[in-house]
Amino acid sequence: MKDLGFGLTMTVMGMGITFLTLCLLILIIRLLSKLFPYKKEEETSKESK
Amino acid sequence: MDVFISALESLGQGFTNLSWQAALMMLIGCVLLYLAIAKKIEPLLLVPIGFGIILGNLPLAGLSAHDEGGIINLLYQGGILTEIFPCLLFLGLGAMIDFGPMLGNPVVLIFGAAGQFGIFLVLLLALAFGLPRNEAVSIAVIGACDGPTAIYVTTKFARDLLPAVSIAAYSYMSLVPIIQPPIMRVMTTKKERATLMPTGEKKISKTVKILFPIVTGIVTILIAPMGAPLMGMLMLGNLLKESGVVSRLVDVSQNTLANLVTLFLGLCIGASMLGGDFLQVKTIIIFVLGALAISLDTVAGVLLGKLMRVITHGKINPLLGAAGTSAFPMSARVVQKEGQRANPRSFLLYHAIGANTGGQIGSVMAAAVMLAIMSNIA
Numbered sequence: 344m345k346d347l348g349f350g351l352t353m354t355v356m357g358m359g360i361t362f363l364t365l366c367l368l369i370l371i372i373r374l375l376s377k378l379f380p381y382k383k384e385e386e387t388s389k390e391s392k
Numbered sequence: 393m394d395v396f397i398s399a400l401e402s403l404g405q406g407f408t409n410l411s412w413q414a415a416l417m418m419l420i421g422c423v424l425l426y427l428a429i430a431k432k433i434e435p436l437l438l439v440p441i442g443f444g445i446i447l448g449n450l451p452l453a454g455l456s457a458h459d460e461g462g463i464i465n466l467l468y469q470g471g472i473l474t475e476i477f478p479c480l481l482f483l484g485l486g487a488m489i490d491f492g493p494m495l496g497n498p499v500v501l502i503f504g505a506a507g508q509f510g511i512f513l514v515l516l517l518a519l520a521f522g523l524p525r526n527e528a529v530s531i532a533v534i535g536a537c538d539g540p541t542a543i544y545v546t547t548k549f550a551r552d553l554l555p556a557v558s559i560a561a562y563s564y565m566s567l568v569p570i571i572q573p574p575i576m577r578v579m580t581t582k583k584e585r586a587t588l589m590p591t592g593e594k595k596i597s598k599t600v601k602i603l604f605p606i607v608t609g610i611v612t613i614l615i616a617p618m619g620a621p622l623m624g625m626l627m628l629g630n631l632l633k634e635s636g637v638v639s640r641l642v643d644v645s646q647n648t649l650a651n652l653v654t655l656f657l658g659l660c661i662g663a664s665m666l667g668g669d670f671l672q673v674k675t676i677i678i679f680v681l682g683a684l685a686i687s688l689d690t691v692a693g694v695l696l697g698k699l700m701r702v703i704t705h706g707k708i709n710p711l712l713g714a715a716g717t718s719a720f721p722m723s724a725r726v727v728q729k730e731g732q733r734a735n736p737r738s739f740l741l742y743h744a745i746g747a748n749t750g751g752q753i754g755s756v757m758a759a760a761v762m763l764a765i766m767s768n769i770a
Binding site (some may be wrong): 346347349350351352353354356357358360361362364365366367368369371372373375376379380381382 | 494495498499501502504505508509511512513515516519520525528529595596597599600603604607608611612615616750753754757758761762765
């Protein structure tokens, strides 16, 4: 019973924290993409090189 | 005459000390070599593992991972027990991974969480079977579908299980194209599998690609410091690649370092598989639970995919959920193949690679949480 409690804690914490961290990363990626949008110049500067 | 007889006796000591378990293990080593060389199944890993098994089980050779002072023992002590090899492998992996598809469609990251569900279900199952906590955690982490992570966690908590866990983790990673498709087909209708998704690659600015490993490294390590060695190395490798200014370091990380570590890791794992320790019922339990963990990862991923399809009004193909495991890039390729089988116009690879890289991050996070909880209990 004690082990089952440990397993459930691990499951809830493990899945919960993994899920929330990945949600946070989604928000960070969206924010970064808004702050630094892709500009066509990047491609042209690549080509000129 | 006496000298001749004693010379013969000492020469034959290898044969007289050969146990049936060691002979059987050497046979297993030969089978792995056959699979690697003749069938081309994961040769980079199976050749050193197969030959490592043979060397490690040769009596009196002093070449097992546990023979104090032997060359393989020194590699084992220095690379595996110190956890350096898995971390260095993550550095190489980071230098190989392109997070571009994930950055272009970040919502697929969520599949990286569902892809870890099997770990925890198998943990509960292993505990229900009465396995000790440290062993249950080490077996469950096979579900991360990620060899280095499995080795890292097992080295910390159940070193005795390291050979079986690492072999199971790497075997199932290569068996993903066999394990996943039937589950994907059973869990979805043909209409769902045929769902089309946008095919165009979304352009990402170089600044975002450079900032992503830095920010992700900081955020994830602050949340779960126990995963820092793995996450730190993964993100460092990716930063080297995206920075565009250290091509020599990228080349070394992607090729020389990753290949060298794979060679030593395989050799050490093989040489640690000694007959007496490996040929046990527990090894079979580890393999069965490991297969179950990866299957349950796929089930959970596809179920989340179905839910996302409903929420987005049919804009997400549920097969993407199966790519949320950390088996990179095998899972993504399986998703692409199954999607095209249902609809030849379907092209899911770009999105599946995104979900697959999310699985890499998800597996390290899940392992970090397990390590944190276990460390607090210990």
